[in-house]
Amino acid sequence: MTTPTAATPTTTGPPAGRVSRIRRHLPFTPWLFALPGLAVAAAFVLYPFGSTVANAFTDRRTLVAGQWVGAANFQEMARDPVFWTALRNSVLYLVGVVPALVLLPLLLALLVRRQIPGITFFRGAFYTPVVASVVVVGLIWVWLLDDRGLVNSLLETVGIGKVGFLSDQWLLLLSAMFVTVWKGLGYYMIIYLSALANVPRELHEAAAVDGAGPVRRFLAVTVPAVRSTMVLVGALSSVAAFKVFSEVYLLAGPTGGPAGEDTTLVMLVQRTGTGLTGRVGYASALSVVVFVITLALMLIVLRAGRKEDA
Amino acid sequence: MTTAPTPASAPPPAPATARRRPGPSGPAGERGGATGGRRPGPEAARRKGPRFTDGDGRRITAGALAGRYVLLLGVLLLTVGPFLWQLSTSLKGPTEDIYSSPPSFLPADPTLHNYARVADTIPVWDYALNSLLVAVASVLTNCVGAALAGYTLARLRYRGRGLLTLVFIVAMLVPVEGIIIAQFQTMRELHLNNTLLGVVLPGCVGAMNVLLMRNAFLNLPVEVDEAALMDGANAWQRFTRIALPAVRGTLAVVAIFAFMGAWDDFLWPLIVLSDSSRFTLTVGLNYLHGTFSNDPRLVAAGAIIAVAPLILLFVCLQRLFFRGVGEGAVKG
Incomplete structure (x- = not known):
């Protein structure tokens, strides 16, 4: 099980021997069927992927064909403090967001699991932030966390005083993480809900009979039963968190907060490589770093999941 | 076409997909199945104070049920509240103070004026x-x-x-x-x-x-x-x-x-x-x-x-x- 759909193809289809009896079509028919999808995948995913890797070793710009420069882009990156800031922020984002998105939606799923009256409404309502565009969500929280917004107004009313959620470098990053978690809760809640449906209720009841309290039952019964789903959620959310763009872009602004200190890696890619003066070569090298770390993250999380299995 | 628990009415080909995927509504699908025999009689329920049964036929005490609803309403406030605050802000007229502290949650004089101004x-x-x-x-x-x-x-x-x-x-x-x-x-x-x-x-x-x-x-x-x-x-x-x-x-x-x-x-x-x-x-x-x-x-x-x-x-x-x-x- 890797990502949402990498997991899907592994399901058992009909036995191979039986399918092979069905073969009555012209030789090129299957390829005609595949053509639209294949063309899009080739032209807008695989080709750009290849050209990103190739461009990473050139000094290509948007309007200027580039020259081969070897590893110069990567050497420049290593010397560039902005790159390290961006990498730090993306990693921090991952570290902050992933534990919350693995745990909180599970608790939420347990809360909405039982068929009590009105539960369908609550499930739907908790999913609303998922449906909304990240831009809408970002603007909603920009207004809520504004110096004169609702949250600060409430904090003042209870006597805590204003907090500069959107002006302090670290609070900004933290606020963006909160927004990501807030928007993701419902999505992962549904995933956990599907997984919980497969946990035999008898396990819980047996544990309860043995005198295990709710916390104990959660740790001893629920967590082991949905562990593979937790690994999946961990993989999905860590890949998504590392590639964060919109939340920080909207909360901290296009330049990434005070002195650009909140820039993330994908924001740096976007800022460096687009527009008429874009440094395509350097941005491609940054993209390659995004690829490598994303892939590594997926492998690490899934490996960790498998090891615990054994 | 859906995973709704209506086994009798489902057309033959559809359940092939539906059955393989216990959707999020999974618990509903088990409704009344495995638990039928374990459900306590009404006497048992009465003896231990007020109890309710949920859609799966599981018992739940009044206190636990109330606690659940309190939590649900809390999360509801957190997930849907921000949208409502945005809606409320969008309906407030140009003369209304949107920065007031304590905040006013409902627009004093709701108007669609802002929507026209966006356009x-x-x-x-x-x-x-x-x-x-x-x-x-x-x-x-x-x-x-x-x-x-x-x-x-x-x-x-x-x-x-x-x-x-x-x-x-x-x-x-x-x-x-x-x-x-x-x-x-x-x-x-x-x-x-x-x-x-x-x-x-x-x-x-x-x-x-x-x-x-x-x-x-x-x-x-x-x-x-x-x-x-x-x-x-x-x-x-x-x-x-x-x-x-x-x-x-x-x-x-x-x-x-x-x-x-x-x-x-x-x-x-x-x-x-x-x-x-x-x-x-x-x-x-x-x-x-x-x-x-x-x-x-x-x-x-x-x-x-x-x-x-x-x-x-x-x-x-x-x-x-x-x-x-x-x-x-x-x-x-």
Whole structure:
């Protein structure tokens, strides 16, 4: 099980021997069927992927064909403090967001699991932030966390005083993480809900009979039963968190907060490589770093999941 | 077409997909099944104070039930409250103090004035139309392209099928954020930057959707194909008349997520569209926020315009949304 759909193809289809009896079509028919999808995948995913890797070793710009420069882009990156800031922020984002998105939606799923009256409404309502565009969500929280917004107004009313959620470098990053978690809760809640449906209720009841309290039952019964789903959620959310763009872009602004200190890696890619003066070569090298770390993250999380299995 | 627990009325081909996927409504499906025998009689319930049974027939004490509702309402406030605050702000008139402390949650004199002002400030209805065009086009191309490719991956036999499947898996794993600069270059070379076509194209047949459709087709019983073959149906006829009607549910899921994905997308339209007359809603909203952020009422009205259609769609098709997430992510 890797990502949402990498997991899907592994399901058992009909036995191979039986399918092979069905073969009555012209030789090129299957390829005609595949053509639209294949063309899009080739032209807008695989080709750009290849050209990103190739461009990473050139000094290509948007309007200027580039020259081969070897590893110069990567050497420049290593010397560039902005790159390290961006990498730090993306990693921090991952570290902050992933534990919350693995745990909180599970608790939420347990809360909405039982068929009590009105539960369908609550499930739907908790999913609303998922449906909304990240831009809408970002603007909603920009207004809520504004110096004169609702949250600060409430904090003042209870006597805590204003907090500069959107002006302090670290609070900004933290606020963006909160927004990501807030928007993701419902999505992962549904995933956990599907997984919980497969946990035999008898396990819980047996544990309860043995005198295990709710916390104990959660740790001893629920967590082991949905562990593979937790690994999946961990993989999905860590890949998504590392590639964060919109939340920080909207909360901290296009330049990434005070002195650009909140820039993330994908924001740096976007800022460096687009527009008429874009440094395509350097941005491609940054993209390659995004690829490598994303892939590594997926492998690490899934490996960790498998090891615990054994 | 849905995972609703109505075993008797379901048509034969559909349950093949439905049964394999215990959707989020899974617990409902077990209703009344395994627990029938364990349910205590009414006397037992009365002896231990007020107790209720939930939809699964499990007992729950009044205190636990109340606690649950308190928690549910708390989370509700946290998840839906921000939307309502945005709505409230958008309905507040120019003379009302939106910064008051303690805050006033309801507009004193609700007005649609801000919505008219958004339209005066940015061509918000043009942006909405652009978003709609992009979303509808994305739904059509994804449904057609993913169904065709999914069918050929699942139901036809030929050399290279494994390789073809691998291509789509690899395509799905490539992070969009990493290839976005190269996609922008491609669009420039095709002279499609700054056009809506350029916005649609990269996501017009999602590899993930292809694999979702493949999975749905795989779950159809092979006998149906064999019977159709006896009748002399060719591949196209088997696809359109037999296989496609049987996977309507998954197709609907693909359609919904394609619509939502295209309507909500931000990074790619932001990169590919540079002329403010061509913006989609999300990019236009960002522009509105950047230029007129001094008036939160205006931004709030714009945000409500952008989010309202999707919330409506979601309310109408809630079950399909949930099924999509269940199908996409949980397998084994």
